[in-house]
Amino acid sequence: xxxxxxxxxxxxxxxxxxxxxxxxxxxxxxxxxxxxxxxxxxxxxxxxxxxxxxxxxxxxxxxxxxxxxxxxxxxxxxxxxxxxxxxxxxxxxxxxxxxxxxxxxxxxxxxxxxxxxxxxxxxxxxxxxxxxxxxxxxxxxxxxxxxxxxxxxxxxxxxxxxxxxxxxxxxxxxxxxxxxxxxxxxxx
Amino acid sequence: xxxxxxxxxxxxxxxxxxxxxxxxxxxxxxxxxxxxxxxxxxxxxxxxxxxxxxxxxxxxxxxxxxxxxxxxxxxxxxxxxxxxxxxxxxxxxxxxxxxxxxxxxxxxxxxxxxxxxxxxxxxxxxxxxxxxxxxxxxxxxxxxxxxxxxxxxxxxxxxxxxxxxxxxxxxxxxxxxxxxxxxxxxxxxxxxxxxxxxxxxxxxxxxxxxxxxxxxxxxxxxxxxxxxxxxxxxxxxxxxxxxxxxxxxxxxxxxxxxxxxxxxxxxxxxxxxxxxxxxxxxxxxxxxxxxxxxxxxxxxxxxxxxxxxxxxxxxxxxxxxxxxxxxxxxxxxxxxxxxxxxxxxxxxxxxxxxxxxxxxxxxxxxxxxxxxxxxxxxxxxxxxxxxxxxxxxxxxxxxxxxxxxxxxxxxxxxxxxxxxxxxxxxxxxxxxxxxxxxxxxxxxxxxxxxxxxxxxxxxxxxxxxxxxxxxxxxxxxxxxxxxxxxxxxxxxxxxxxxxxxxxxxxxxxxxxxxxxxxxxxxxxxxxxxxxxxxxxxxxxxxxxxxxxxxxxxxxxxxxxxxxxxxxxxxxxxxxxxxxxxxxx
Numbered sequence: 128x129x130x131x132x133x134x135x136x137x138x139x140x141x142x143x144x145x146x147x148x149x150x151x152x153x154x155x156x157x158x159x160x161x162x163x164x165x166x167x168x169x170x171x172x173x174x175x176x177x178x179x180x181x182x183x184x185x186x187x188x189x190x191x192x193x194x195x196x197x198x199x200x201x202x203x204x205x206x207x208x209x210x211x212x213x214x215x216x217x218x219x220x221x222x223x224x225x226x227x228x229x230x231x232x233x234x235x236x237x238x239x240x241x242x243x244x245x246x247x248x249x250x251x252x253x254x255x256x257x258x259x260x261x262x263x264x265x266x267x268x269x270x271x272x273x274x275x276x277x278x279x280x281x282x283x284x285x286x287x288x289x290x291x292x293x294x295x296x297x298x299x300x301x302x303x304x305x306x307x308x309x310x311x312x313x314x315x
Numbered sequence: 316x317x318x319x320x321x322x323x324x325x326x327x328x329x330x331x332x333x334x335x336x337x338x339x340x341x342x343x344x345x346x347x348x349x350x351x352x353x354x355x356x357x358x359x360x361x362x363x364x365x366x367x368x369x370x371x372x373x374x375x376x377x378x379x380x381x382x383x384x385x386x387x388x389x390x391x392x393x394x395x396x397x398x399x400x401x402x403x404x405x406x407x408x409x410x411x412x413x414x415x416x417x418x419x420x421x422x423x424x425x426x427x428x429x430x431x432x433x434x435x436x437x438x439x440x441x442x443x444x445x446x447x448x449x450x451x452x453x454x455x456x457x458x459x460x461x462x463x464x465x466x467x468x469x470x471x472x473x474x475x476x477x478x479x480x481x482x483x484x485x486x487x488x489x490x491x492x493x494x495x496x497x498x499x500x501x502x503x504x505x506x507x508x509x510x511x512x513x514x515x516x517x518x519x520x521x522x523x524x525x526x527x528x529x530x531x532x533x534x535x536x537x538x539x540x541x542x543x544x545x546x547x548x549x550x551x552x553x554x555x556x557x558x559x560x561x562x563x564x565x566x567x568x569x570x571x572x573x574x575x576x577x578x579x580x581x582x583x584x585x586x587x588x589x590x591x592x593x594x595x596x597x598x599x600x601x602x603x604x605x606x607x608x609x610x611x612x613x614x615x616x617x618x619x620x621x622x623x624x625x626x627x628x629x630x631x632x633x634x635x636x637x638x639x640x641x642x643x644x645x646x647x648x649x650x651x652x653x654x655x656x657x658x659x660x661x662x663x664x665x666x667x668x669x670x671x672x673x674x675x676x677x678x679x680x681x682x683x684x685x686x687x688x689x690x691x692x693x694x695x696x697x698x699x700x701x702x703x704x705x706x707x708x709x710x711x712x713x714x715x716x717x718x719x720x721x722x723x724x725x726x727x728x729x730x731x732x733x734x735x736x737x738x739x740x741x742x743x744x745x746x747x748x749x750x751x752x753x754x755x756x757x758x759x760x761x762x763x764x765x766x767x768x769x770x771x772x773x774x775x776x777x778x779x780x781x782x783x784x785x786x787x788x789x790x791x792x793x794x795x796x797x798x799x800x801x802x803x804x805x806x807x808x809x810x811x812x813x814x815x816x817x818x819x820x821x822x823x824x825x826x827x828x829x830x831x832x833x834x835x836x837x838x839x840x841x842x843x844x845x846x847x848x849x850x851x852x853x854x855x856x857x858x859x860x861x862x863x864x865x866x867x868x869x870x871x872x873x874x875x876x877x878x879x880x881x882x883x884x885x886x887x888x889x890x891x892x893x894x895x896x897x898x899x
Contacts, residue, residue, distance in 0.1 A: 216623035222444040
């Protein structure tokens with residue numbers, strides 16, 4: 128039997144992180160987690176990700192059913208298929224969690240994010256910024272003689288693209304909400 | 316019926332309504348109202364421990380030996396933080412306990428008040444669920460829900476943090492039956508999967524039952540059904556450290572514990588089987604060894620109540636989510652209905668192979684000379700106590716593994732050991748909890764001297780309540796398992812793995828008013844053990860054993876099951892490659 132392929136002197140490996148031969152291709156998944164809106168529920172979810180070393184690419188949370196006292200947490204995460212399965216099972220174990228839906232695999236879904244961009248500049252840069260904002264259907268929500276605050280809604284990719292374009296035009300600051308997502312079609 | 320009462324009274328009332336007879340605890344400022352209520356009633360017995368860690372381990376011992384949830388009561392701040400190790404221990408081993416913590420009054424939370432700690436924050440990752448109750452009206456409902464959550468699904472520890480003003484205030488008591496909960500884990504397994512498993516059992520040539528603590532946690536019915544299934548199929552059965560007792564050690568199909576220090580035949584059978592039926596075990600790293608060489612030829616079925624345990628580290632072919640007892644009942648029905656078929660001829664051949672492995676006699680040792688071998692001490696303890704319906708606790712280390720190897724368990728709930736977390740200091744307080752649950756039973760804690768000292772203060776508790784717990788200490792004046800690993804992996808540099816000033820254990824026992832016995836001669840051992848058993852009271856048994864004995868068999872780090880080390884003649888020095896040394 129050949130020994131484990133661990134470099135001599137390596138300390139980053141231990142018996143605990145040796146994975147079997149699951150696919151090691153990382154995937155991006157959007158999870159919708161319906162939770163009881165109890166104090167600490169968000170800490171439980173975040174603590175699970177931190178404690179078990181899972182990634183959070185984006186996270187949004189708000190109460191969506193005031194009478195039912197339910198909040199919806201939308202998490203975008205990356206991991207191997209086995210890790211994604213673990214994440215869902217671990218989320219399902221939390222007592223305050225009512226449902227975990229993987230929008231990436233459970234049929235088509237829509238994802239949207241809202242962002243605010245502060246862009247400062249004068250002259251051609253300022254004209255170019257407002258022209259591009261128009262193309263991206265961003266609206267101006269604040270303006271001075273040398274700045275704009277744009278509001279833009281779209282997929283995370285669209286917002287990334289807008290950020291890339293604003294960068295040379297005097298981009299000062301970005302605020303992003305993180306992803307909100309729903310499955311397509313008539314039923315929840 | 317609803318009743319008005321104070322929060323403190325509610326706590327006691329809810330405990331009574333939940334059938335609690337024993338609470339392990341330690342008072343302090345933030346729980347005084349509850350202690351005042353405990354003083355004024357006779358339904359619940361309170362056991363005053365000497366350290367909050369002891370209270371939680373005692374509650375664990377009580378829970379594991381009785382099958383009922385254990386209860387601990389501690390104060391805010393340090394009381395709660397001292398409970399954290401026990402909570403983590405109970406989480407890792409899935410033990411249902413309810414820990415009540417006092418908290419500073421609600422209007423002082425967040426002000427860095429005296430003995431304030433963020434208890435729900437600290438215990439969130441080490442509990443199944445926890446609550447900070449800010450309204451007295453909600454307290455009794457939370458209490459009832461806590462018992463439900465701790466005991467259903469995969470059991471685990473819960474914490475209820477109760478501010479002092481909530482204890483004083485008056486509110487409305489809610490009866491248990493009025494409490495609604497959405498937490499109802501699935502207990503019935505999927506019939507399609509169960510049928511697939513039955514079909515796999517019919518054609519398996521080299522099957523094995525790999526059982527774990529889930530069988531014990533599922534309740535006595537699960538062990539009964541398991542025994543029926545094993546007898547009916549004739550398949551060999553092994554168990555993890557946590558599952559010992561779910562199938563009797565004297566049973567015909569028992570091939571011993573598996574894992575890092577498990578039996579040769581059990582590990583070889585796991586490696587070579589063609590159908591592995593995992594019942595309530597979780598492919599822990601102490602069991603699997605090197606993952607990519609774990610039982611490469613087998614089809615694997617996994618029965619577990621926790622979806623996150625399935626496919627966590629080992630990919631399984633037949634996953635069955637459900638409670639062990641429910642699933643086994645259905646499995647037996649299906650398998651019987653299909654005609655009770657097995658491949659008898661090939662299973663017989665498989666048994667021949669297993670019996671050949673057994674001939675290696677991997678637990679053999681030689682007691683020679685004037686120094687007691689730890690294996691000999693445990694063999695004699697087994698011989699002299701096996702007729703009793705005894706309860707065994709352990710601490711953590713070499714003695715724990717030797718106890719698992721040399722003591723036989725006939726029934727579930729007789730073996731209390733810290734498996735997942737590996738908590739030194741667990742055994743002694745656990746034995747106190749066991750004895751409280753079984754006042755007339757023989758309760759023995761097999762200990763190492765270093766582990767035992769970690770919670771030695773509980774000798775005061777044992778004396779105060781007249782609990783005749785037997786502390787059987789295998790004293791090698793070493794941190795034996797640490798020393799063993801240093802010998803095997805760290806060039807025999809014994810860094811801090813021995814104690815230069817150990818107490819005189821006989822005098823220590825006597826200082827508490829307990830009985831102390833010392834034994835250092837194999838010839839005296841039987842008499843000394845009998846003296847311990849015949850004494851009606853706590854006994855500290857200081858058994859001086861061979862100082863440099865290693866615990867074998869052993870699957871070295873980074874090795875598969877079929878590359879075990881087998882004791883004194885094995886090639887120890889070259890067994891663990893440097894790349895295996897990075898693992899623990």
